[in-house]
Amino acid sequence: MARRGGNIMRSIRIQLKTGFMREEPEEYLFMKRYPPIRRDSQNKFFKVNAEKVPYLDLLEKAAARNPLYSDRVYPAYWQDEPVGLTLAKKQYQFIQNGDSEDEAYRKAELYIDELENKSYVELKKINSVLAEAGAKAPFxxxxxxxxxxxxxxxxxxxxxxxxxxxxxxxxxxxxxxxxxxxxxxxxxxxxxxxxxxxxxxxxxxxxxxxNPYEVVKEAKKKATLAKRQFCEEFGVKYEQAKPEFPFYVQDYIKWFTKLQKEPDTYQWRMEDRSIFSNWIIDTLALKCELNARGKGPKENQAYLNLLKYQFFPMTRPGADPTRKYETPTVDGLRRVLFENEIGYKRQNSMVFVRRF
Structure with missing residues (x-):
């Protein structure tokens, strides 16, 4: 077929040159693009010069003992030597020095373990350097x-x-x-x-x-743990170590502004004074303090007064009535809370603070 195909193309080519055919037929165009297949007369068998690599059988035995040594590197990284091959070479070296195959394998494994341990120590060292140096890390x-x-x-x-x-x-x-x-x-x-x-x-x-999300999650976990340890140390129930109602910054600013103008609560209307007292009890006071055993009305009142003096300094006994205190703002309080690592968030369109 190949010879016949070749003769057909030669015949058409001669006819085109002599003018017997004026145009190239479509079949001729196809045959020029895809010439007829010719038989490959080259001998397909060639001699291979075998070269024995002495440690390949050791590599196969090591892979059979431990699957970790059967890893293969991708072709793109052919220059990287698999750990199994490193072990086989080292084992062969020990055998050449007179060790038995098992003894050489044990020594080669120790050598590989030492390399891995060194890499592990270097990884831990980098973690330590980063923790201490931060942005000044050498790399x-x-x-x-x-x-x-x-x-x-x-x-x-x-x-x-x-x-x-x-x-x-x-x-x-x-x-x-x-x-x-x-x-x-x-x-x-x-x-x-x-x-x-x-x-x-x-x-x-x-x-x-x-990761900011992980950092916040870890901080919450540590805060909860610290709170539980505190409660266990002082014999307080975990559920009692919080106020009755949440602390909203806007409510605090409202009472602070009112006390700035009228520091003497006895001059207030009875209704406002009652609401303010209940706000201190429900929002500032911890339930475990108010419900503690052995505490009577006198001790509870002293605790509530202490809270009032801490949050509203103009109410302290002997405070200068002419002194003006800077009225806090939401942004200002948020900055103070952030600097002191106190959590806050928006809730019901107001800034909510977790005080404990």
């Missing part, structure tokens, strides 16, 4: 790396890491693992299967890319 001297970190920090400031797409999560982890920790691809695959490495790596990621 941040690399301007290109710093710019990449700053770009991700700007994104993760408003978006939790767990809500990122898998591709973006992979980009963040790849940046830290390859450019900060200097891990190779094989190291990444292996160490991220180790719970100890994973825990330290997640700590590193949380330090470099602090």
């Amino acid at each position: 941040l001297n690399d301007e290109a790396l710093l710019q990449e970190i700053l770009q991700w920090q700007a994104l993760l400031k408003n978006v939790p890491y767990k809500t990122l797409s898998l591709a973006d999560q992979g980009e963040v982890d790849f940046l830290l693992q390859t450019k900060v920790l200097k891990w190779k691809e094989g190291d990444r695959e292996r160490r991220m299967k180790d719970p100890m490495f994973v825990a330290q790596f997640e700590q590193l990621r949380a330090t470099i890319f602090p």
Whole structure:
């Protein structure tokens, strides 16, 4: 068929040249684009010069003993040596020095463990340096790396890491693992299967890319724990260690402004004075203090007076009636609360403060 096809093309080509055919037929155009298949007469068998690699059988045995040593590196990272191959080479070296195969395997495993332990210690050291030095960490001297970190920090400031797409999560982890920790691809695959490495790596990621949501969650957890410890120490029920009603900043400013003008509550109307007293009892006083055993009306009144003096200094005994106190504002109080790490939020269109 191949020879016949070749003769047909030659015949058409001669006829076109001699003018016997004026136009190229469609079949000829097709055959010029896709010439007839010719038989490959080359010998398909060639001699292979086999070369025995002495430690490959050791690699297969190591992979059979421990699946960790059966890892393979992706073709794009062929230059990275798998840990199993490193172990097999080291084992072969010990065998050449006269050790038995089992003894050489044990020594090679210790060598690999030492490498991994060294990497783990370096990871913990980086976490410690970040905790102490912060922005002065040595690896941040690399301007290109710093710019990449700053770009991700700007994104993760408003978006939790767990809500990122898998591709973006992979980009963040790849940046830290390859450019900060200097891990190779094989190291990444292996160490991220180790719970100890994973825990330290997640700590590193949380330090470099602090998540505001996680920070708030952790702060709430610590505050709750501290509150429970306080209650246990003083024998107070956890549910009683809070006021009866929430503390709203706007209500506090309203009473502060009124006392600024009329510091003597005995000059108030009976109705206003009663509402103000109930506000102190329900909003400022802790239930555990008012309901404490062994406390009578006298002790409770002293406690309520103390709260009134703390929140409204113009009511203190002997206070100068001509002195003017700066009336607080919502923004001013929010700034004070923030600086003292006291939680607040908007509730019912008012600023609500968790006092304890």
